[in-house]
Amino acid sequence: MHALRRSCCLFLLAGALAGKAYGDELVVSAAASLTDAFQEIGRTFEAGHPGNHVVFNFAASGPLLQQIAQGAPADVFASADEDTMDRAQQQKLIAAATRIDFAANTLVLVVPAAAKAVPGSPADLLGPAFRRIAIGNPATVPAGRYARQALDLAGIGSRLEQKLIPADSVRQVLSYVARGEVDAGFVYASDAAIERDKVRIALKLATQSPIRYPIAQVAASRLPTLAQAFIAEVRSPAAQVTLQRYGFAPP
Numbered sequence: 001m002h003a004l005r006r007s008c009c010l011f012l013l014a015g016a017l018a019g020k021a022y023g024d025e026l027v028v029s030a031a032a033s034l035t036d037a038f039q040e041i042g043r044t045f046e047a048g049h050p051g052n053h054v055v056f057n058f059a060a061s062g063p064l065l066q067q068i069a070q071g072a073p074a075d076v077f078a079s080a081d082e083d084t085m086d087r088a089q090q091q092k093l094i095a096a097a098t099r100i101d102f103a104a105n106t107l108v109l110v111v112p113a114a115a116k117a118v119p120g121s122p123a124d125l126l127g128p129a130f131r132r133i134a135i136g137n138p139a140t141v142p143a144g145r146y147a148r149q150a151l152d153l154a155g156i157g158s159r160l161e162q163k164l165i166p167a168d169s170v171r172q173v174l175s176y177v178a179r180g181e182v183d184a185g186f187v188y189a190s191d192a193a194i195e196r197d198k199v200r201i202a203l204k205l206a207t208q209s210p211i212r213y214p215i216a217q218v219a220a221s222r223l224p225t226l227a228q229a230f231i232a233e234v235r236s237p238a239a240q241v242t243l244q245r246y247g248f249a250p251p
Contacts, residue, residue: 026226027073029057029064031080031213032169033105033143033188037246038078038234044242045233052226060169062140068093068218075221076230078213080105080170080188081142085214094216095224101251102234103213103243106189107146110199112180118202122154125163125184134165134173134185142211143170147186150205174199190247212251 030038035058042054057064057074061084068074069091077094079085082101088094109125111118117129125133136144144166151157167173170187177185178198188211192201215234217227233239240250 024051025053025055026075026223026230027055027057028076028078028230029059029068029072029074029218030076030078031061031064031142032058032171033080033191034058034078034213035171036194037190037243037248040242040246041234041239044238045230048233049226049229054230060136060141062142063168065093068220071220074218075223075227076215077218078102078215078234079142080211080213081145082209082212082214083145084142085216088216093219095219095221096216098228098231099214099216100231100235101212101214102231102240104249104251105211105213105247106249107143107150107205107207107211108187108189108192108201109184109203109205110174110177110187110192111184111202112177113198113200114180115183115200117183118200119184120203122151122156122203122205125160126156130183131163132165132182133160133163134167134176134182136170136173136186137166137168141167141169143173143186143188146207146209146211147205149208150186153206153208188247193247213248 061079065084065088089096119125135147138144138148165182170191173185174187174191176182178195215231221227
């Protein structure tokens, strides 16, 4: 219910942009883990496209897709996983020819910087030192699905169920860990990099599928040319350097 309320709130926020989202404003719906990197790339894009402004809508990939499907204004969609973008393509919500991967990431387990207990393997999470473990809601948050994959690969998924604290986005997981409200949490390496003074990486985790970020023009965009220019910007060498500085890897 909490996730549904958040999704509705995000939809209303996007809807509030509807009256002014077009003309010289490009609406980019992007995965929460892209927040810092995309804000910097957006400023560079605006500098190279005078008179145009980028409006970002950051949230978990699942709710963003739901918003686009319900008609919320969006020109560009950047997801934290291929599965969500596949669903967007199947529903014909994106211009398939514009879809391209632009970054990759790594799933990590982080603990508060001052934590006394640091797991040396996923199995250590079964111990009494780890009572609360934050995870993105696997139904809507790609990082949560990747975490489930990692736990299943380690053979401990079902045994950790009672310890898992669901979150609406990977950034909410990061916030829980940074504030010491949980003993550990599953985030991307790029998220851990922006809070390196508050969290530390305990483990890098294997997943069943690579973590790649696709981007595409939304089919209903009223600014398709500008949307495609933004996608080209994200794929440019300068933007790739920015993404890597924020902890992302090349696609």
